[in-house]
Amino acid sequence: MHHTFVRSLLLCLTIFSTAALAEGTVARAQFASEVLDREPIDELADVIKVEYGEIQRVYFYTDLRDMQGSQVIHLWKLDGEVQAEVPFDIGGDRWRVWSSKRLMPGFDGTWSVDIVKDGIVLESRSFDYVDEW
Structure with missing residues (x-):
């Protein structure tokens, strides 16, 4: 009886692990001031200050694993309201994508980006764009 239980448990864990891998993972997600050679050059802080007379471009970078053949969306929001939807078709087991927003x-307010696949938010990141004047 004990061996049957252990085998069943191991089978369930194997099936669950395989299902989780089929869904894919977000290996990295971060805001950056630029993306060069498919890599972010830095990681921005949780607070970005308004620079008058300047337009700041903020990049959102994601490193996706095991999602080949899927579509992922970067859903940019300002204070919870959708500002942009940027779709990506995933072409490999490791796929790096980024989108950007020009901030003036x-x-x-509070900006966030949801990483959405099949209508499900996989991860979300946010920062505050602060006007101190």
């Missing part, structure tokens, strides 16, 4: 004075 007056766009202050």
Whole structure:
């Protein structure tokens, strides 16, 4: 009886692990000031200050694993309201994608990006764009 239980448990764990791998993972997700050679050059802090007379471009970079053949969306929001949807078709087992948003004075608030696959939010990151004047 004990051996049957252990075998059943191992089978369930194997099936669960395989299903989890089929869904894929987000290996990295971060905001950056630029992406060069398919890699972010830095990681921005949780607070970005408005620079008057300047337009700041903020990049959202994701390193996706085991999602080949799927589509993933970067859903940019300002204070919870959708500002942009950027879809990506995933072409390999490791796929690096990024999108960007131009931030200007007056766009202050809490910005977030949801990584969405098949209508499910896989991960979300946010930062505050702060006008200190």
